[in-house]
Amino acid sequence: MKWKKILWYVVAYSLFAFLTFYIIYSSIEIIQVYRTMLPSGSAIVGLILNFLILLLELFSAFFSVFIYYYIGSSSNYTLLKDENNKFLKSNSLPKVAVVFPLYREPFTVVSQTLEGAMNLDYPKEKLEIVVCDDSPPEHSSEIESFCKANSITFIRRKNRSGFKAGAINNALKQIKCDFLGILDADHIPTPNFIKTCLSGFIEDDIVLVQGKPMFVNQDDYLMRSSAFIQSQFYHIYQKSRGTRNGVIFAGTTGLLRVDLLKEFGGFLEDTLAEDTDTSFMLLSNGYKTRYLHEICSKGLVPWNPISMVNQVWRWTNGITSIFRKRFWKIVKGHNKTINKIDILSTVTTPIIGTVMIFIYILLFVMYMIKEFTGLAEFAFIRPDLGVFPLLLVAPILISLASLIMAFVTWRREEKEDKMIRLRGFFGMVWTITAFYLLMMTAQYxxxxxVISALLGVKKEFDRTIKVKTKTIGKMSQKVKYTLWSIGLLLIAGAFYFASYRTFIANDALFGWFIIAAVTATIPMIITIGHFSKLDFTKDKTAADVEREYGD
Structure with missing residues (x-):
């Protein structure tokens, strides 16, 4: 609705104005305080640290402006499709290939996904189902036999060059089709997948139409939080991008126009986020992408905490790599300015969590030096408006914007998802709280x-695990996660100490330190409460889960 869009835009512009005021006011305050202390060496260091924290703080806080923009523009989303467009109205429907890139996927999951593909509502003579399995032959023999028995094209490469993107590009060289559908191994397509996505190609320069996946396994608060990330992505970000033809391919449940994809050069293979990377470069080259908010597949979120962390780790590394490799191409791209800003905010989003952690550390170091040496030059300087000192601007603004976005997402999703409606108000509060805390905790x-991506350290594509994996190298994933949690608990202890000292001194830095301490403690709470399930998985498909919930 237009009034909602205007309301959220007013909030975004007001926040932008406040942050501009905050920059100027804080800079003046810092300069005035240190003017009398300079040119001593400790004063110079303290001045630099204060301005560094201010810059890092604002880098994070400005993201909250974009959150309100996304909420506002997404409220103006409309479903743009034409079921009588030239592709669906034609006497001869276009040929569609639906590709499943696999690597060490369980047969129980893949077989039901392929059965879903065989039941697509599309003429069989115009449909080709393709499995691109990069697994070792001994792992994929059962899947290969299933494909041969059901006339499904099976492609195996000699190496994993380019990982998922490389597998798709290799398939494009061997098959002939007008449109390419891509689905993950656990995403069972709904019968309407192809025709729904085809209805979105209403302009000649649209290269991608993204459908909405539904994630059905939500057994506990961890899985619900993981599913909520996806809900937020589609209800807020994708809807917003859908209003300006700047949608990101989610790696699954999308349909691409092959002639335009080949014209571009296929999928980019040099990051771990090939879907996002390729989407951004397609947009930068002037192509359009669309989002249809209709369920086109049903899939699974990771079953356990370790798989969740691994999945988000891969997304974070891949998206940060795009920032390092494509920054100037994005800036010089042939697309709308607002889409460029969106892309740049997206590729810098993963950096925000790391920035906040550096702020925690810098504040802790400054506080300890000031407390145990008495050097006033290491004080954290911010203006005092009389009501409250402006010491917690970044965490307050980001937390408030994130919680508001989560609430809006919930309200939108409960209209479509029966499971969410059944949880009621308190279910909403608990899910959003758990989601918020886990997102903060994940940053550690x-x-x-983030750092390895910025430095260009090459990483191998680590798929999201659907079956239990016992080892990473010589150490089990469970042991590694537990050791990480213990290490973070020790860090939390230092922050708790600083929290106690600042609390009894009525110092507003208490807010920063208690946030840092609590978020560093949560991994150990998860370890203790879920130790037996840290690497636990179920060989169940989305269809199996739906049948269970139906009962």
């Missing part, structure tokens, strides 16, 4: 994902 695990 993602620091190396």
């Amino acid at each position: 695990f993602l620091v190396w994902a």
Whole structure:
């Protein structure tokens, strides 16, 4: 609705104005305080640290402006499709290939997904189902036999060059089709998948139509939080991008126009986020992408905490790599300015969590130096408006915007998802709280994902596990996660100490330190409460889960 869009835009512009004021006011305050202390060496260091924290703080806080923009523009989303467009109205429907890139996937999951593909509502003579399995032959023999028995094209490469993107590009060289559908191994397509997505190709320069996947396994608060990430992505971000032809391919449940994809050069293979990377470069080259908010597949979120962390780690590393590799191409791209801003905010989003952690550390170091040396030069300087000191601007603004976005997502999703409606108000509060805390906590695990991407350290594509994996190298995943949790608990202890000291001194830095301490503690709480399930999985498909919930 237009009034909702205007309302959220007013909030975004007001916040932008406040942050501009905050920059100027804080800068003046810092300069005034240090003017009398300079040119001593400790004053110079303290001045630099204060401005560094201010810059890092604002880098994070400005993201909250974009959150309100996304909410506002997404409220103006409309379903743009034409079921009588030239592709569906034609006497001869276009040929469609539906591709499933696989690597070490369980047969029980893949077989039901392929059965779903065989039941697609599309003429069989115009449909080709393709399995691209990069697994070792001994792992994929059962899947290969299933494909041969059901006239499904099976492609195996000699190596995993380019990982998922490389497998898709290799398939494109061997098959002939007008449109290419891509689905993950656990995403069972709904019968309407192809025709729904085809109805979105209403302009000649649309290269991608993204459908909505539904995630059905939500047994506990961890899985519900993981599913909620997806809900937020589609209800807020994808709807917003859908209003300006700037949609990101989610890696599954999408249909691409092959002639335009080949004209571009196929999928990019040099990051771990080939879907996002290729989408951004397609947009930068002037192509359009669309989002249809209709359920086109039913899939699974990771079954356990370790798989969840691994999945988000891969997303974070891949998206941060795009920032390092494509920044200037994005800036110089032939697309709308608002889409460029959207892309740049997206590729810098993973950095925000790492930035917040660096702020925690810098504040802790400054506080300890000031407390144990008495050097006033290491004080954290921010203006005091009389009501409250402006010491917690970044965490308050980001937390408030994130919680508001989560609430809006919930309200939208409950209209479509019966499971969410059944949980009621308190279910909503608990899910959003768990989601928010887990997102904050995850940042500690993602620091190396961000740093390694910025440094250009090459990483191998680590698929999201659907079956139990016993080892990473010589150490089990469970042991590694537990050791990480213990290490974070020790860090939390330092922050709790600083929290106690600032609390009894009535110092507003208490807010920063208690946030850092609590979020560093949560991994150990999860370890203790879910130790037996840290790497637990179920060989169940989305269809199996739906049948269980139906009962």
